[in-house]
Amino acid sequence: MAETAAPPPRRRLRDSELWWSFTAHPSAMIASALLALLVLSSLAAPLLTPQNPYDLAALDLMNAEIPPVWEEGGQWPWLLGTDTQGRDLFSAILYGSRVSLMIGFASVMLALAVGLTLGLVAGYFGGWVDDALMRFGDVLLSMPFILIAILISAMASAALPPGASDTLAAAILVVAIAVPSWVQYARTVRASAMVEKRKDYVAAAKLIRVKPWRIMLHHILPNTLTPILVAATLNFGLAILAEATLSFLGVGMPPDQPSLGTLIRVGNQFLFSGLWWVVVFPAAQLCLIVLSVNLIGDWLRDALNPKLR
Template sequence: MTTDIAKTAPAKPSSALRRWLDSDIWWSFTHSKAAMLAAAIFAILIVTAVFAPWFAPQNPYDAAQLDMWKAELPPVWQEGGEWPYLLGTDTQGRDMLSAILYGTRISMIIGLASVALSLLIGMTAGLVAGFFGGFIENILMRIGDITLSIPTILIAILVSTVVRQLLPSDLREIGASAVLVLAIALSSWVQYARTVRAQTIVERSKEYVQAARLLKVPARRILARHILPNTLTPVLVAATLNFGMAILTEATLSFLGIGMPPGQPSLGTLIRIGNQFLFSGSWWIVLFPVIQLCLLVVVVNVLGDWLRDVLNPKLR
């Protein structure tokens, strides 16, 4: 009797891990050498950036650890190089490998935070515009049109400059990262707003939304629990691609001198500092941060392109 019950009992549902391993996304990932290589490199960059204090020979933000007598040492494989300064030092005696690891962490945090903030602004504006329509939609979309008519970097420069001038002088360096996040987010929210608005217009006319309205379900609940989940796929793909663009925008602002201060350098700040000594023979001060920035942006874009192709039903 027990045996018969065991035979007729329904099978236990598979775990989330098993469902993920059986999904089309995982199959596509394991059959794409470019995506696997980019993911491996990106994982290494994340680990070395997050755990920079464990990998870096020194803390580049601690002035007590800097040695001016070790300034402008070449990489360790060059004549005059010294261990443990694997990639050499800059003009302040700061270890380049340590500065790059810490700078990568700052660039990643600013890029991630700015994408998250622009997602929040853009998705909120898109949901409200697409669901309510009318005057609200016209106002929000015209603001978006004005934003798109101005180059992204100019908007970022304008916002960054204005906010810095409004801050007290003793808070400008401390709040530099927050200013950058706000500047990048305000220059890149329109793409998310337009994507979510288009999806919301399609979803609001479907029967399940009309039924929820007849049942007097609050609009915020309809937007959050019914319409929003159906708009996430294209938005997440766009966010992945814009993550690399946000890092580049931060690097550009820092290179122009309105980003992170020299005391807490990001990759863009390191490139700006090293560019001053490019033709004096200290080529490593600018070359290695440039390589790190290019590598980071390329692997993020490769992963974004792969994710876009996988989630696009027209390409299947």
């Protein structure tokens, strides 16, 4: 009796191609685990930290300039030491990470919403609408990103009362980062929309008199989301860096609401006086967040590229 050939190994159909690609990239898995740890620890900051750095009544100058616990003179529970105001650095880093992540995420979502809307309108209608929106985008691209953000922050701070500007500092930063960022999304969506609107399914939708907004949202938009998803992931890290840069320059979060950029700015003033931990640990936290986001974005760009499948 003839032997039957063994069937070839089958790929598990229950696993999607995206998940299969994710498990095949150790760097993406490590970066995702690291980012999840950083995000969860910042969200659980009130449960993990011995001090609320936003509560000025909880600060004690007698606890100022304590080194990390493994250094000579270190004390528990100041795990990473304290700054010149007696603020626990571990607590400040977790609370500051929460502020930086929130501002970065909100600015990306705002820029994405504006860019998707304007890009769809420009690509679908074309003509003078396209020219007006894209020329306005060219004007924004011709100016340095950080200069536009500083200008918006300065104008908002000057227009608002002193107390209101500090209260709305996070919202001002979100707008300042989002305004020069929407152009990239708009250009990407516009290019895809100009290709999709010439296809038969869009012509059929127009033939049965489907409204333009339904065509853009339900037919064109789903076919343009792949490059947008990659761009949004990569720009999330850039938005966090932009917030840190603005706070470092003094036009971001106020000192009593520290973000990672604010902590780095304050610590930089005492870097050469021996208080190295005040600037090194916030800078390391910022690097870890941006590095993990960039690694995930690089993997996502390769995984969603049909030429590399």
